[in-house]
Amino acid sequence: MPDGEKIRRLAGLLLEARAAAAPLAALPDDLASIDAAGADAVQLLCADRLGPIGGYKVLQVADRDGSIGFIPASAIERSPAMLDAAGWRLKIEIEIAFRIGRDLPGRADGAPYSVEEVRAAVSGAFAAFEILGSRLPPNPPAPAARADAMSNHGLVVGPELGDWQGAVRADVTATLAISGRVVVSATGGHPSVDPFHSVPWLANALVRLGRPLVAGQVVTTGAFGGSHPIAPGDEAVGEIAGFEPISIRLAP
Incomplete structure (x- = not known):
């Protein structure tokens, strides 16, 4: 099967799972073998169907290649938030996220953005919860x-x-x-050490994908203390030193 057809099929299944508010029961073997470039093509095809991209999550360590996940603008909420979790097995992470203050379309000479250039394009940062919920088995x-x-x-x-x-x-x-039980109490321990470390890599990777960062988008860069299950009726409260506390409640 041509790669383009695999990309369209997997994107279609993931969009169906989102619409049904339920993970897929099974993943066809031929679609499980997609490579990284194909995976990014799938998620960007999904992004095009779901509306504007509000931001990205990124995982990138040292000088190694990283991974990207898009976040629809419709899936970004302000704290304090209430979330309907019906149908999903969810986890929560406490992170630092960044607001992009100006477009990063790529340099005219084709050279990558420097750390200083990307840092200058960030207008702010905040504590954030990433909510995890796979559409896959x-x-x-x-x-x-x-x-x-x-x-x-x-x-x-x-x-x-x-x-x-x-x-x-x-x-x-x-x-x-989570509901009064402390699940993370950490000093440091970010997967990239410096929470900002992966933002320049992301900016340059998105230029190569033809989806550059634009003003207003949010970038979240990895969890302190890992991910933790959160169930209907739970309330989570998070705090990162120097930032305002945040909270979320899952509807019963």
Whole structure:
């Protein structure tokens, strides 16, 4: 089967799962073997069907290649938030996210953006919850998970901090409590060490994909303390030193 047909089929299945508010019961074997480029093509095809892209999640460590997941604008909420979780097995993460303040369409000479150029394009940062909810059966292959927007279900953002650079540090303290039970109490431990580290990589990767970052989009860069199940009726409260606390409640 041509790759283009595999991309369209997998995108169609993922869109059907989103519409049905239920994960797929099974994933055809031929679609589980998609490569990274195909996975990104799948998720961007889904993004085109779901409306404007509000932001991205990114995982990138040291100088290695990273992974991208799109976040529809309709899936970004402000704290305090209420979320209807019916049909989904959800997890939650406490993260630092960044607001892009000006477009990053690519440099005229084709050279990649420098760290300083991308830093200057960021207008603010905030504490955020990433909500995870896969549209795939349990334990999907990594490329299929990437095609599913890296399992992103949504993002909850707190009040924006304009003077953000002093607050975004490798040794920042983060806490997360779910219905009164503390599940994260961490100092540092971000997967990229520096929470900003992966944003320049993302900016340049998106230029290559033809989907450059634009003003207003949000970038979230990885969890402090991992991901934790959250169930209907639960309330989560998170705090990252230097930022306003955030909260979310799942409808019963």
